[in-house]
Amino acid sequence: xxxxxxxxxxxxxxxxxxxxxxxxxxxxxxxxxxxxxxxxxxxxxxxxxxxxxxxxxxxxxxxxxxxxxxxxxxxxxxxxxxxxxxxxxxxxxxxxxxxxxxxxxxxxxxxxxxxxxxxxxxxxxxxxxxxxxxxxxxxxxxxxxxxxxxxxxxxxxxxxxxxxxxxxxxxxxxxxxxxxxxxxxxxxxxxxxxxxxxxxxxxxxxxxxxxxxxxxxxxxxxxxxxxxxxxxxxxxxxxxxxxxxxxxxxxxxxxxxxxxxxxxxxxxxxxxxxxxxxxxxxxxxxxxxxxxxxxxxx
Amino acid sequence: xxxxxxxxxxxxxxxxxxxxxxxxxxxxxxxxxxxxxxxxxxxxxxxxxxxxxxxxxxxxxxxxxxxxxxxxxxxxxxxxxxxxxxxxxxxxxxxxxxxxxxxxxxxxxxxxxxxxxxxxxxxxxxxxxxxxxxxxxxxxxxxxxxxxxxxxxxxxxxxxxxxxxxxxxxxxxxxxxxxxxxxxxxxxxxxxxxxxxxxxxxxxxxxxxxxxxxxxxxxxxxxxxxxxxxxxxxxxxxxxxxxxxxxxxxxxxxxxxxxxxxxxxxxxxxxxxxxxxxxxxxxxxxxxxxxxxxxxxxxxxxxxxxxxxxxxxxxxxxxxxxxxxxxxxxxxx
Numbered sequence: 305x306x307x308x309x310x311x312x313x314x315x316x317x318x319x320x321x322x323x324x325x326x327x328x329x330x331x332x333x334x335x336x337x338x339x340x341x342x343x344x345x346x347x348x349x350x351x352x353x354x355x356x357x358x359x360x361x362x363x364x365x366x367x368x369x370x371x372x373x374x375x376x377x378x379x380x381x382x383x384x385x386x387x388x389x390x391x392x393x394x395x396x397x398x399x400x401x402x403x404x405x406x407x408x409x410x411x412x413x414x415x416x417x418x419x420x421x422x423x424x425x426x427x428x429x430x431x432x433x434x435x436x437x438x439x440x441x442x443x444x445x446x447x448x449x450x451x452x453x454x455x456x457x458x459x460x461x462x463x464x465x466x467x468x469x470x471x472x473x474x475x476x477x478x479x480x481x482x483x484x485x486x487x488x489x490x491x492x493x494x495x496x497x498x499x500x501x502x503x504x505x506x507x508x509x510x511x512x513x514x515x516x517x518x519x520x521x522x523x524x525x526x527x528x529x530x531x532x533x534x535x536x537x538x539x540x541x542x543x544x545x546x547x548x549x550x551x552x553x554x555x556x557x558x559x560x561x562x563x564x565x566x567x568x569x570x571x572x573x574x575x576x577x578x579x580x581x582x583x584x585x586x587x588x589x590x591x592x593x594x595x596x597x598x599x600x601x602x
Numbered sequence: 603x604x605x606x607x608x609x610x611x612x613x614x615x616x617x618x619x620x621x622x623x624x625x626x627x628x629x630x631x632x633x634x635x636x637x638x639x640x641x642x643x644x645x646x647x648x649x650x651x652x653x654x655x656x657x658x659x660x661x662x663x664x665x666x667x668x669x670x671x672x673x674x675x676x677x678x679x680x681x682x683x684x685x686x687x688x689x690x691x692x693x694x695x696x697x698x699x700x701x702x703x704x705x706x707x708x709x710x711x712x713x714x715x716x717x718x719x720x721x722x723x724x725x726x727x728x729x730x731x732x733x734x735x736x737x738x739x740x741x742x743x744x745x746x747x748x749x750x751x752x753x754x755x756x757x758x759x760x761x762x763x764x765x766x767x768x769x770x771x772x773x774x775x776x777x778x779x780x781x782x783x784x785x786x787x788x789x790x791x792x793x794x795x796x797x798x799x800x801x802x803x804x805x806x807x808x809x810x811x812x813x814x815x816x817x818x819x820x821x822x823x824x825x826x827x828x829x830x831x832x833x834x835x836x837x838x839x840x841x842x843x844x845x846x847x848x849x850x851x852x853x854x855x856x857x858x859x860x861x862x863x864x865x866x867x868x869x870x871x872x873x874x875x876x877x878x879x880x881x882x883x884x885x886x887x888x889x890x891x892x893x894x895x896x897x898x899x900x901x902x903x904x905x906x907x908x909x910x911x912x913x914x915x916x917x918x919x920x921x922x923x924x925x926x927x928x929x930x931x932x933x934x935x
Contacts, residue, residue, distance in 0.1 A: 411668065479709040482663050483723050483778065484696025486688075498713050 322573035325566035332563060336382035345373035347380040347533040356549045368552040369543045378555060380533040385560075388449055388527070389514035393460070393507050395453035400461030401503070405491040408468035419465065422458035430455030430517055438526045445518075448527040452517055456510055463506045467499040505575020512567035519560050535560050607638040608782055608814045609662065610677040616654075616661055619669030628671060629886035631657050633838040635674070636912070641781065644808065644815040646825030646846070648861070649835035650882040655818045658835075659784040662816070663699055664691060679781070696727045700775035702804075704787040706767040710759050717755030720774050742773045746803050765796035772804055782814040789824070801828060822861050826850070834858045837893035838885025844918030854920045854929055856898045892923070900924050 315323050335342060344364075351371035359366045365374040407418035430452050437451035438444075471477065472495065480490050496503070521527035522536025530537055538556040545553060614635040617628035632654045639645050647655045660666055662676055664683060676683040678698055686694060703709040710719055720743075721735035730738070736755060743751035746769040759767055768788060775783055788804065789797040805828045808815050819825050825832045826846045834842040834857065842855040853859050860878040880897035891906040892898070898905065904923055912921045916929070 475703065475705065475708040476711045478665055479701070479703060480711070482665060482695050482699070482701045483774075484692045484694075484727055485723070486692060489726065494711050494714075498711065 318570065318573045321569050325569040328562060328566050329570065332382055332559070333386070335379045336386055339376075339379040339383060343373075343376040343379045345376040347372065347377045348531060349373070356544070356547065356552075359551070365555055366549075366551050368538075368541060369547070369549075374538075374552055374555055377533040377538060378535070378559060381535045381538060381556065382559075384445070384528050384532060385515060385519065385535040385563075388445055388518040389511050391449045392452045392456055392514040392518070393511050395449075396456035396460050396510070397503070397507060399453075400457040401464055401496065403457075404461040404464035404468055405496060407465055408472050408495070409487050409491050411472075419462075422462050422465070425454065426458035426462065428455060431520065434517070434521055435526065438521075443526045443529065445527050448518060448521050452514055456514060459513075460503070460506055460510055464496075464499065464503055467502045468495050471495040471498055502575045505571040505573070508567045508571030508574060510571075512564035512571070515567070516560065516564050606680055607677075608641045608643070608679060609637070609639040609816070611635050611637040611658075611662070611674065612677075613674035614658070614661055614676060615673040616657055616666065617671040617673075618667065619671075629884075631838050631885050632661065633885050635838075635840060637833065637840070637843075639782070639814050639816065641814055642812040643831070644805075644817060644829040646829035646832040647816060647818045647835055648820065648822050648825045648832055650820060652837075652882055652884050653835040654838040654885065655820075655835055656786050657838075659701070659786055659816055659818060662784060663695060663701060692727075696723065697778060697780055699782045699784055700778050700780035702768075702771055702775055702783065702785040702788045705791050706771045707759060707764065707791075710767065710771065712759050714758075715755065716757050716759065716762070716770055719759075720755070720770070720777060723774070723778055738777060739773070742776050743770070745776070745807060746770075746773045747799070748773075765792050765800060768792060768800050769803065772800070772807070776807060776811070779811075780813065782816070783808060785815060785817045787818050787820070790819070797824075804828075822849075823865065834861070837883050837888050839893065839921065840912060840919070841894065841921045842918060843912070848917060852916050852918065854915055854918070854925045855894075855922050856900055856928060857894050859928075859932075860897075892921075900928055 314326075318326055339347075349372060351367070354363065354367040354371035354373075355369055357363050357367040357371070363373050363375070365378070367373055368377070403418050403422075407415040433455045434448045434451040437447040441447040468491070477490060477495070480494060518527055519534075519536035519539070522534050523540045525540070528534040528537055535556040539553055539560075541552050544550075614632055615630060616632040617630050619628060635654075635658055637645065637658075647658060649655050657666075661672055662678075662683065664672075664686075666672060672684060678694060681690075681694070683691075683694065717736060717739065720739040721730075721732065724730040724735040724738065725732055739755060740751045743754060748754055748766060748769055754762070754766075754770070759770075762770065768791070772788070783804075785804065789800050792800060801824060804815075815829075817825060817829050822832075822834075826849060829846050832844060832846050832849055833840045834855065836857050842849075842853065842858045844852065849858070850862070853862055857878070860876075864876045864878060866872075866875055878897055883893060883896070885893070889895070889906060891904075891908055892910050895901050895905040902924060908923070910921045910923045912919045913925075914920075915925050922928070
């Protein structure tokens with residue numbers, strides 16, 4: 305398929321709000337990846353003369369109490385702030401998906417045991433688990449990510465399990481069995497593929513929550529540690545708050561909110577419950593026949 | 603019929619777990635099915651809904667619902683299907699039997715292209731190269747009467763009509779080159795003109811390749827047209843088994859007679875079609891005697907008390923106490 309066509313399809317599937325969210329996330333991602341090239345300053349370079357400098361041509365978003373450029377810190381901060389949740393979601397998916405597929409395929413006792421395990425883990429708040437991990441292994445990104453990964457397994461796997469169970473009872477699964485395909489082939493190549501939109505959508509939403517959780521932990525000084533540029537760490541800049549400078553705190557805060565919001569919008573659009581081809585077709589149809597449809601509805 | 607049968611069912615009984623009953627009671631849905639199928643033979647299974655036709659072929663592929671219990675033995679080419687381990691079962695399903703389902707739209711993964719559906723088994727289970735598999739798929743699609751097969755390979759199931767999709771399913775079964783085709787009401791979801799075409803294609807290709815077939819339908823005439831022998835099922839049992847050519851003249855079981863009598867005819871004008879009174883019962887609803895007793899015009903006290911056996915009568919097998927008397931009445935009438 306041509307890239308332009310692919311882009312048009314993606315836009316149709318995401319809708320206007322989803323497209324805006326996706327564009328925003330891409331901008332953030334590019335800024336994070338290319339931070340060393342794009343950032344105007346070293347994020348940790350202190351310049352006391354620029355202390356609490358207001359936004360200007362040299363510091364687009366001003367500077368913090370010890371004169372570090374806020375824009376540069378936001379760009380480098382995006383790296384740790386996005387890497388953490390990416391790890392959390394990846395690990396949770398890697399562990400959760402096989403468990404959910406096994407539960408759905410074998411059913412019965414296996415299903416009951418795995419589903420109960422998910423329920424038990426789901427009952428434990430992720431942040432509490434992370435605080436526990438930090439108290440055992442000391443503060444840092446690794447224990448926080450590890451603890452959150454475990455907490456996020458049921459959040460994702462329960463959705464996978466529910467969607468996979470629906471597919472499991474579809475006649476096409478029986479037909480594939482009669483064709484001589486095994487459990488792994490059918491669950492991974494057919495069931496998982498068919499529920500991929502739901503899984504991806506939920507993963508995007510989980511990414512947003514994990515970002516928020518990790519930012520909160522960094523804010524509390526439990527995950528990413530102070531001099532490192534990170535959005536959560538930046539929000540915890542008390543001196544700025546005490547002296548009435550709001551930009552050094554507001555900027556990372558707004559970024560966190562926008563990222564979580566964007567990811568939630570994207571996730572909701574992707575997981576619109578129907579398989580992707582149908583979703584695309586419907587989006588195209590409604591674009592053509594919108595007046596007729598609204599007429600029928602009223 | 604002296605050679606080893608391709609498929610042999612003896613005393614096949616299936617019980618389903620009854621979830622409604624807290625006692626853990628088990629409902630029988632098949633009751634002592636005995637069948638043998640020679641290589642290359644076509645056998646029809648005819649009966650009303652709930653008579654156990656589909657359950658019989660599902661038992662043959664070991665595709666029974668959860669909690670189902672299978673008794674009796676199913677032998678495919680001498681191998682005991684019930685005793686197969688996972689690997690043997692997969693091999694048997696891959697190249698022993700092929701199943702054509704009633705509703706192709708539900709039985710083909712809707713999000714995969716036709717091409718992916720057709721070649722998956724070849725590439726995955728047989729190690730055939732993609733190019734080679736696609737070439738074979740194109741050949742078989744042409745054989746089942748699909749034009750522009752190369753384009754069809756790139757289409758999704760929703761882009762094809764029901765008749766086209768059923769041909770695709772027939773093609774997928776033929777591609778696997780099984781020795782036995784199980785066709786579970788392959789044309790019920792299609793309209794009548796397409797039905798004739800699809801059955802014609804299936805029948806021709808099966809004969810050309812010398813494949814055995816179990817053909818399920820509730821259309822007696824259709825079964826008579828494509829099958830060498832026809833088994834009539836009622837309430838989980840076979841009530842009559844006979845050569846197709848002879849079934850018209852020599853049908854003996856009151857149920858078979860009822861089925862034959864309730865078909866519309868071009869030659870006779872009738873105010874209403876004849877129907878068999880009452881409703882079909884399931885195996886678990888029938889009493890100790892003959893399951894058809896409540897709907898039978900010839901019922902006697904013995905029918906309700908003693909279960910009739912499947913016994914030879916006029917070249918076929920019939921399960922009825924009064925078959926001789928009824929045959930005599932028919933002749934006199």
